[in-house]
Amino acid sequence: MIPWLLAALSLCTPGTGLPPRHMDSIIRMVEALESPHANVTVTIADLALALGGCSTPGCRAVLGEPPHIPTAPPALNPDQWQLLTRLLHRDGAVLAPDGSTVALGPLLAGIAVGLRRAGEGPILNASVDPLFAVTIAEALGTSFLTARGGDGATLGPGGCWDDVDDPQNYTLLGPPSLVPDAVANGAMDGVLLGNRLAGDPIRLAKLLRDYYGTGNGTKEGRPPSSYRRRDFGVLAGPGKLEEEVLAMLRVLRVLPPTRELLEDVGAEEEVAIARRAARDFTERYVECPAIVPRCMWGARPYRGTPKPLSLPLGSVYIHHTFSPGAPCRSFAACARAMRAMQRFHQDTRGWDDIGYSFVVGSDGYVYQGRGWHWVGAHTKGYNSRGYGVGYIGDFSAAPPDADTIALVRDELLPCAVRAGRLRHNYTVRGHRQMGHTDCPGESLFREIETWRGFV
Incomplete structure (x- = not known):
């Protein structure tokens, strides 16, 4: 398997006594970075890119090489920095208040695109929709490419946390793909929140709290994140997702790290792969409901x-x-x-x-x-x-x-x-x-x- 794909196969590592792998832990970091007393200019999206949240060839072709952040921002304490580093270097998944598991990489990559569209940085590749490219299109395209011939999973599985009150370890419930449920959730959230930021660049902490219903009085109500499948379906259809997967495959065809994936793939098969990837993803994650495992x-x-x-x-x-x-x-x-x-x-x-x-x-x-x-x-x-x-x-x-x-x-x-x-x-x-x-x-x-x- 191509080396840069290996990291995507593991979602969690053994717990270390760090803050819980919960969305609220991430939001607290965002609040610390956005505090007027923090005296820092780095955003959580910058940190995500620097720590490996945009490590794939396609993502770098859209957002460029990651920024260099040599030391932990003083606004974050050592435990927060260690947790963030582990999440973005390794598994990247956190538990959201609605009970879903969200991969941070695609979520924060989508937020980075939204911020850049709002005027906070460049986007390098105009041949793709950057919001879909860095969240889901590359992941879907490579997943279905590597599974040609029927070998290996293309989507899923879900998984379970060891403790929903203090989540530290997340275990997959089946053979892994490059788009497990956590990545699908993170990608859909990245598209939705990136799109929101592009049109209304509000503070990230408020955006995340409002969306996930964390600590803002909606704990007993239904947060917007529970509508992610419906709302993503509005932005991704009809035909939008297939179009963007196909566009991303054509980008990957010319990038040195990914050329070998498409060496023996003709134009007709490329279209068929994009169509199948978009169809299967839509059926599983947009048209079907999420089922909470036992x-x-x-x-x-x-x-x-x-x-x-x-x-x-x-x-x-x-x-x-x-x-x-x-x-x-x-x-x-x-x-x-x-x-x-x-x-x-x-x-x-x-x-x-x-x-x-x-x-x-x-x-x-x-x-x-x-x-x-x-x-x-x-x-x-x-x-x-x-x-x-x-x-x-x-x-x-x-x-x-x-x-x-x-x-x-x-x-x-x-x-x-x-x-x-x-x-x-x-x-x-x-x-x-x-x-x-x-x-x-x-x-x-x-x-x-x-x-x-x-x-």
Whole structure:
């Protein structure tokens, strides 16, 4: 493998007792650098470039050689400097308040482009959109190039932190690609925040706090970062992402470090690679919802031996949890609700695990219960025939908000069909149709009567 690609394969290294790898730690550094008493001119974006946040050939072709910063800025204490250095030299991932994991490299590269577009520095290559080039286009192009012939992953996987309160170590949940979920999140955020900065060069600390909902009173609400997939899709389509991946491949073709990647790639194949990369990324990260894995919400182990489902399934059964009765609107609140339901199902009901296949929060995320492959305990007599999807809350009097409804109706179910987990002619039913219960509540039931596949 080409040497400059090697660093992208590792997201985290063993914890060292440094500040938590949380977005709030990064924002505190930004605040320190922006303080009127700091007497420094360096920005967090400059530091990112200097410490390796723009180390790939394509990124350097757009933003130039990184600035030289020989010593730690006095505004940062030794622990902050060490953490930042490790993050940008090695794994680069931090935990955001919405429960997502964000790679700093593409995030800060996008911010650097936004600042330069606002008049704070040059952009060197006019043949590409620099905002897409340094965040996602190069990473996507090289990932799909190196995986030609079917060898190796092209996107994903996700992963889990050792401790969501003091995140230090992040473990991938499958074979790594050059665009794991953390890089995808960082790239989408880099595009969105870089675009915002280009048009409105506000202070970075405020930009980051407002976007991630860190320490600004939105902890119990839904932060803008939870809408990253929707908002990125607006900027990246239709056809924009494919266009930019193709443009970046043509830049890489003439750069000495990357020529060998494209030596035997003709023009038609180049176009096909860009099309596939853009299509697969869009399907996975824009059209499908993010699913929070069990290890992130703190699930207990499954008791016993799970029974496999025979896919694709033909049905989806919609539930509401009733208790907890209030919708959860933050990662912390939804994770607590998941743990409470699992305890109730295991300790009181005597089930092997939480009963639902998936659970839907009002924070913009789907939470993995038993998942795609294992029989649940959600709809007696029908658990092996369909997925049980439960909305957190009591929806007898009012339905979930429109965004939370759409998370299942417009995203989860179509994605399950594309992935071969659900038949294209699937049916949707409310729990009450399958047994003696009011579930999923009168209001939610009236809503799902309007869904495709309801019978």
